[in-house]
Amino acid sequence: MxxxxxxxxxxxxxxxxxxxxxxxxxxxxxxxxxxxxxxxRFHGTVTDGAGExxxxxxxxxxxxxxxxxxxxxxxxxxRDGFTFxxxxxxxxxxxxxxxxxTLKPGAAGAAAPYILVTVFARGVTHHLFTRAxxxxxxxxxxxxxxxxxxxxxxxxxLICVSEGVVGGSDSYRFDIRVQGENETVFLDFDx
Amino acid sequence: xxxxxxxxxEITAEIEAIEADAAARVAARVAAxxxPELQPRRDYAPYRSxxxxxxxxxxxxxxxxxxERVSPAFGHTDVNVLESDLTIQHAGEPIGERMTVSGxxxxxxxxxxxxxxxxxxxxxxxxxxxxKRDQHPAPLDPNFTGVGRAITGDKGEYSFTTIKPGPYxxxxxxxxxxxxxxxxxxxxxxxxxxxxxxxxxPGDPLFALDPIYQSIADADARARLIGQYDHSLxxxxxxxxYRWDIVLTGPKSTWMESEGADE
Ligand SMILES: [Fe+2]
Numbered sequence: 001m002x003x004x005x006x007x008x009x010x011x012x013x014x015x016x017x018x019x020x021x022x023x024x025x026x027x028x029x030x031x032x033x034x035x036x037x038x039x040x041r042f043h044g045t046v047t048d049g050a051g052e053x054x055x056x057x058x059x060x061x062x063x064x065x066x067x068x069x070x071x072x073x074x075x076x077x078x079r080d081g082f083t084f085x086x087x088x089x090x091x092x093x094x095x096x097x098x099x100x101x102t103l104k105p106g107a108a109g110a111a112a113p114y115i116l117v118t119v120f121a122r123g124v125t126h127h128l129f130t131r132a133x134x135x136x137x138x139x140x141x142x143x144x145x146x147x148x149x150x151x152x153x154x155x156x157x158l159i160c161v162s163e164g165v166v167g168g169s170d171s172y173r174f175d176i177r178v179q180g181e182n183e184t185v186f187l188d189f190d191x
Numbered sequence: 192x193x194x195x196x197x198x199x200x201e202i203t204a205e206i207e208a209i210e211a212d213a214a215a216r217v218a219a220r221v222a223a224x225x226x227p228e229l230q231p232r233r234d235y236a237p238y239r240s241x242x243x244x245x246x247x248x249x250x251x252x253x254x255x256x257x258x259e260r261v262s263p264a265f266g267h268t269d270v271n272v273l274e275s276d277l278t279i280q281h282a283g284e285p286i287g288e289r290m291t292v293s294g295x296x297x298x299x300x301x302x303x304x305x306x307x308x309x310x311x312x313x314x315x316x317x318x319x320x321x322x323k324r325d326q327h328p329a330p331l332d333p334n335f336t337g338v339g340r341a342i343t344g345d346k347g348e349y350s351f352t353t354i355k356p357g358p359y360x361x362x363x364x365x366x367x368x369x370x371x372x373x374x375x376x377x378x379x380x381x382x383x384x385x386x387x388x389x390x391x392x393p394g395d396p397l398f399a400l401d402p403i404y405q406s407i408a409d410a411d412a413r414a415r416l417i418g419q420y421d422h423s424l425x426x427x428x429x430x431x432x433y434r435w436d437i438v439l440t441g442p443k444s445t446w447m448e449s450e451g452a453d454e
Contacts, residue, residue: 003301008299016403017324021337118382124244178245178246179244183247185248186250
């Protein structure tokens with residue numbers, strides 16, 4: 001084996017419209033079963049610059065568990081119904097809507113918890129990263145590097161709307177506006 | 192917009208104008224010690240679907256937290272080894288030019304990305320996807336679905352057995368055709384390395400005409416999406432072979448993904 005040599009990254013290309021029979025999988029949107037006593041509904045609509053729903057978006061979420069710990073468990077693709085892996089994948093409906101069933105991530109230390117959300121779609125040449133924070137953690141938001149750096153109106157695009165208990169589970173709405181009025185803040189990681 | 196669809200000549204002229212502008216700016220930036228343009232433009236008008244689907248605000252640069260510095264773990268309990276052979280998923284043999292696509296998944300330092308998930312999907316030899324929104328009148332192949340998955344090996348290596356996909360028409364503009372390609376989805380050791388992209392085949396005459404391929408304005412960066420024919424990967428009396436190594440972003444010492452991409 002030769003020594004590793006630095007190489008330039010392979011560019012991204014759009015996921016296109018035809019991933020639907022390939023990337024979504026059974027159980028992808030259910031990080032925990034709906035009957036889990038602390039399951040939350042994490043959902044929203046993805047819209048474009050004309051305010052129209054994006055009906056061919058693919059969303060992925062990645063998050064810590066209830067204690068703020070990140071998982072190294074296998075089984076995201078073949079869920080056993082008990083193991084929390086922290087990863088989920090969901091295609092939007094013809095109404096541009098997505099729904100995950102998951103757990104609310106816990107805070108790691110003094111950091112504000114959030115769900116990392118990745119958006120892929122036809123017309124999106126390079127995926128978009130954003131974070132969904134929770135309004136009830138406002139005390140922790142004051143020290144969050146990202147939220148602190150944003151003007152108030154843009155900051156609000158990263159905070160879920162708490163909808164209370166819906167169908168027996170706490171429900172959080174996180175709409176994603178790819179372009180235009182109230183455009184969601186998207187992130188570029190210095191990594 | 193109610194404009195009539197553009198002609199290929201109009202799209203090609205748009206592509207060429209952007210490329211000429213990018214070439215001049217990249218040359219100046221690289222001469223000043225900066226980064227070449229490594230990623231596609233998010234706002235790339237020749238690709239009409241990008242017009243309403245790119246953010247108008249600049250992305251907010253942030254240091255990744257632990258969530259972004261790690262990645263979900265996938266393994267052999269998630270993926271059956273047979274899923275890397277797309278030619279054995281049905282009772283009969285699929286129509287088309289049988290081939291293997293092999294390579295390695297690396298990070299920006301050239302280190303292997305081990306034991307991670309790699310997914311692919313593609314059209315059949317006639318350019319048709321098994322997808323209800325693909326309605327163009329090429330035949331479906333009852334012996335080909337076009338979906339594969341694998342877990343990379345100790346050296347970051349992967350290998351799929353499949354057939355060469357055909358080009359297909361789409362509705363971006365009048366008489367628009369995509370060059371033959373295979374869609375790939377990859378995870379790294381950090382979620383920041385997540386990548387969905389497409390692999391192309393050498394010498395495709397449709398490259399210059401395709402606004403998706405050309406959304407990467409830098410010719411050297413585009414060329415990284417082309418698999419290379421490798422006769423040593425061919426199997427006598429059975430298949431041809433292509434090699435394609437995939438390099439993810441990071442670690443931190445490599446160029447930033449979006450530097451200059453959306454100026
Ligand atoms: Fe495609």
